[in-house]
Amino acid sequence: MGFKGLPAVIERVFLDFYSCSTVCVLVGNVEEVAPQAFRNEQLSCPPLSGCTTHPERLHWKSDAISPALTVEHTALTFPCMLEPSRPLQLVFQDICVSVQKRPILKDVSGIVRPGQVLAVMGPSGCGKTTLLDCLSGQRAIDSGTIRLNRERLSKKWRRRICYVLQQDIFFAGLTLRETLEYTAMLRLPDKLPRSEKMRCVDHILEVLELTPCQHTKIGDYLNRGLSGGEKKRANIACELLTNPSIMLLDEPTSGLDSHAATSLISSLQRYAAQEHKTVVITVHQPSSQMFHMFDRLLLLCRGQTAYFGDVNRVVDFFQDIGLTMKSHYNPADFILEQIKSSPEVRDKIIQAARVARKSSSYPTELNQDHFTKNGVVMVDFRHLHNLLKDDRIVANGVAPIEETQSEEGKQLWMETQSHSSSASSDSHDGDFWLGYPTSFYTQFKVLSQRNFKEARPRMLSRLNWLQTIGLGMMAGALWFQLPKTEESLHDIQGWMFFSQTYWMLFALFGALSSFPPEREVISKERRSGAYRLSAYYIAKMVGELPLVITLPAVYHLISYPMLGFSSPSLFLTMLAFLLLNTIVAQSVGFFVGACCMDMNLSITVSALYTLATQLFGGYLSTRFPSWLEWVRFTSMIHYAYQNMQILEFSEGPPIVCGEQSKFSICTTENPDGTMNKYIPVDAILDAQGCTAPLWLNTLVLVGFLVVFRVLGYIVLRYVRCPK
Numbered sequence: 144m145g146f147k148g149l150p151a152v153i154e155r156v157f158l159d160f161y162s163c164s165t166v167c168v169l170v171g172n173v174e175e176v177a178p179q180a181f182r183n184e185q186l187s188c189p190p191l192s193g194c195t196t197h198p199e200r201l202h203w204k205s206d207a208i209s210p211a212l213t214v215e216h217t218a219l220t221f222p223c224m225l226e227p228s229r230p231l232q233l234v235f236q237d238i239c240v241s242v243q244k245r246p247i248l249k250d251v252s253g254i255v256r257p258g259q260v261l262a263v264m265g266p267s268g269c270g271k272t273t274l275l276d277c278l279s280g281q282r283a284i285d286s287g288t289i290r291l292n293r294e295r296l297s298k299k300w301r302r303r304i305c306y307v308l309q310q311d312i313f314f315a316g317l318t319l320r321e322t323l324e325y326t327a328m329l330r331l332p333d334k335l336p337r338s339e340k341m342r343c344v345d346h347i348l349e350v351l352e353l354t355p356c357q358h359t360k361i362g363d364y365l366n367r368g369l370s371g372g373e374k375k376r377a378n379i380a381c382e383l384l385t386n387p388s389i390m391l392l393d394e395p396t397s398g399l400d401s402h403a404a405t406s407l408i409s410s411l412q413r414y415a416a417q418e419h420k421t422v423v424i425t426v427h428q429p430s431s432q433m434f435h436m437f438d439r440l441l442l443l444c445r446g447q448t449a450y451f452g453d454v455n456r457v458v459d460f461f462q463d464i465g466l467t468m469k470s471h472y473n474p475a476d477f478i479l480e481q482i483k484s485s486p487e488v489r490d491k492i493i494q495a496a497r498v499a500r501k502s503s504s505y506p507t508e509l510n511q512d513h514f515t516k517n518g519v520v521m522v523d524f525r526h527l528h529n530l531l532k533d534d535r536i537v538a539n540g541v542a543p544i545e546e547t548q549s550e551e552g553k554q555l556w557m558e559t560q561s562h563s564s565s566a567s568s569d570s571h572d573g574d575f576w577l578g579y580p581t582s583f584y585t586q587f588k589v590l591s592q593r594n595f596k597e598a599r600p601r602m603l604s605r606l607n608w609l610q611t612i613g614l615g616m617m618a619g620a621l622w623f624q625l626p627k628t629e630e631s632l633h634d635i636q637g638w639m640f641f642s643q644t645y646w647m648l649f650a651l652f653g654a655l656s657s658f659p660p661e662r663e664v665i666s667k668e669r670r671s672g673a674y675r676l677s678a679y680y681i682a683k684m685v686g687e688l689p690l691v692i693t694l695p696a697v698y699h700l701i702s703y704p705m706l707g708f709s710s711p712s713l714f715l716t717m718l719a720f721l722l723l724n725t726i727v728a729q730s731v732g733f734f735v736g737a738c739c740m741d742m743n744l745s746i747t748v749s750a751l752y753t754l755a756t757q758l759f760g761g762y763l764s765t766r767f768p769s770w771l772e773w774v775r776f777t778s779m780i781h782y783a784y785q786n787m788q789i790l791e792f793s794e795g796p797p798i799v800c801g802e803q804s805k806f807s808i809c810t811t812e813n814p815d816g817t818m819n820k821y822i823p824v825d826a827i828l829d830a831q832g833c834t835a836p837l838w839l840n841t842l843v844l845v846g847f848l849v850v851f852r853v854l855g856y857i858v859l860r861y862v863r864c865p866k
């Protein structure tokens with residue numbers, strides 16, 4: 144097989160700005176030719192995966208044996224080596240949803256083809272968001288069907304559908320670019336090199352005109368960052384990155400000025416047309432210019448279809464039932480006014496929409512029996528097929544369309560054929576679309592980096608540094624160079640108890656407050672199938688670890704030597720135990736934060752627990768009513784405090800007995816007639832009614848750590864899982 148001249152063609156294709164996403168149509172023996180061709184050319188970017196590793200994805204004409212290899216390309220505008228996403232036709236039939244027996248959607252049907260934009264309009268509360276929730280698979284429907292091409296919507300499609308929510312949910316402290324970079328690292332497949340992922344980010348920023356503000360923080364109501372419109376576009380940008388087949392956007396234009404809204408819809412419309420995406424947008428009151436950018440319109444009225452069809456025919460539809468629009472009037476305003484005018488007019492419109500369903504121009508895919516007639520699947524793939532033919536788009540699983548008698552261009556696929564083609568398409572891109580896009584390791588790495596970056600300004604804020612240094616100095620000054628005598632014993636224990644309690648509560652409440660804002664982002668990302676919960680959870684623990692131990696370490700560094708430094712090894716051991724206790728308390732904070740959706744409730748629960756754990760810690764009181772004795776064993780401060788005492792009093796300088804000692808060991812003579820000069824550590828602990836050794840206390844603390852972290856995971860996994 145000769146392919147002289149090919150290098151130039153390939154080079155041209157690949158050096159094009161859109162090089163790496165160019166869909167190649169190789170006509171020839173692809174198994175032999177393509178890999179060799181791509182190998183021979185030292186391409187500036189790794190070869191298109193679809194061309195090399197998945198030859199079946201190519202538009203393949205085995206009978207077209209050409210002496211020269213022909214390479215054609217389409218200007219798909221995704222500038223990186225993403226898998227070409229398979230165009231999907233979205234068909235929903237007779238969707239019914241009710242909440243507490245109140246119908247929210249009633250027999251709502253529609254169809255959107257690849258390259259089309261469907262606008263869902265209607266008065267507030269008519270069910271637009273509910274419909275998008277259903278189409279994204281995030282809300283169960285009572286009856287009806289939702290199909291992508293010919294297959295019913297199921298969980299496996301979730302990564303092909305992107306759902307841009309009405310709310311803009313982000314980490315406020317990250318910049319726009321950081322947000323997009325982390326999204327790209329998490330949601331684009333591992334086989335794409337980092338440089339390619341960054342190219343995708345650059346491209347999306349450019350397409351959505353976000354480049355000038357890429358280094359601006361997202362911001363929130365306290366710290367201003369991106370404007371409302373920029374946040375909206377950032378929201379869309381995050382979803383676009385994954386190159387989905389279907390885009391659902393809930394009111395993307397709300398809060399934007401008329402120009403920004405029109406320009407956004409225009410970008411989306413161009414994007415849908417060029418890249419054959421299926422787009423559904425809910426809008427409230429579009430301008431006339433924006434209205435005409437949509438291809439199809441679904442008008443909802445109290446959960447029922449008031450119109451479904453071409454945008455350009457809606458005015459005629461209203462005219463046919465005697466509702467005439469004045470010239471130069473915005474059709475969007477006109478139809479919404481009619482729908483809201485009076486119950487009679489409303490009923491008339493809904494009735495007319497029902498009649499229209501029976502007309503011959505109504506899409507046949509929306510007929511009840513379309514997908515099941517005679518055991519065959521009838522799909523109108525005319526549009527898809529034309530796209531494939533005209534634009535040389537090669538879509539996974541759509542390529543082997545066999546044209547039968549093409550009455551009105553309809554394709555008749557035997558069930559068996561369609562299934563085999565589907566199976567192959569699903570299997571060859573299964574890793575990306577059906578499994579997670581990235582490995583556990585990548586998810587863990589990226590999420591821990593993101594967690595560190597996001598949490599650092601919060602946990603190591605200037606205020607926290609000031610507080611820590613001030614507190615360390617204050618504690619050091621208060622307990623400065625205490626003599627190791629029985630008279631000072633209570634004060635030394637005071638430093639230990641205070642240091643333990645303060646840092647444990649600091650970590651607990653820190654973990655608690657980090658959860659509510661983070662949970663929204665995590666739920667959104669998990670719903671879209673971006674990563675495993677386990678990867679997030681472990682990454683959160685690891686990413687925040689250096690942050691949670693920094694301040695207690697600084698405090699210890701300042702206050703402990705001021706208290707009285709005896710040896711470096713004791714200093715380090717005390718530090719290690721202080722940090723262990725802090726991490727244990729953080730686990731409790733994770734658990735409570737995961738359990739309680741309500742911040743007030745979680746603060747109340749934590750305050751109760753921490754007060755109890757302090758009271759039973761062994762410093763404030765050593766005598767407990769017998770029926771409350773057991774509570775001290777649930778107090779993490781009890782174990783932490785015991786450990787500090789064991790270390791300090793056994794490894795450090797011994798405590799000299801007081802003149803009028805309350806310890807019997809100091810007042811009782813030894814058998815050899817001598818008196819004890821020092822108070823042994825056991826005697827100090829005995830006085831508090833505790834004698835557990837260091838290893839046992841440590842084991843219990845580690846048990847607290849493991850149990851609460853595992854419980855936190857179980858709660859997030861099974862109780863607070865995003866719907």
Ligand SMILES: Nc1ncnc2c1ncn2[C@@H]1O[C@H](COP(=O)(O)OP(=O)(O)OP(=O)(O)O)[C@@H](O)[C@H]1O
Nearest residue numbers: 242247265266267268269270271272273274425427
């Ligand atoms: N989980 C729910 N519980 C109770 N009512 C609900 C629930 N979900 C939706 N509804 C009700 O269903 C109706 C449709 O809500 P939906 O959010 O879909 O409307 P919408 O058309 O998107 O409104 P808007 O344009 O104001 O955003 C509303 O009356 C809403 O109160």
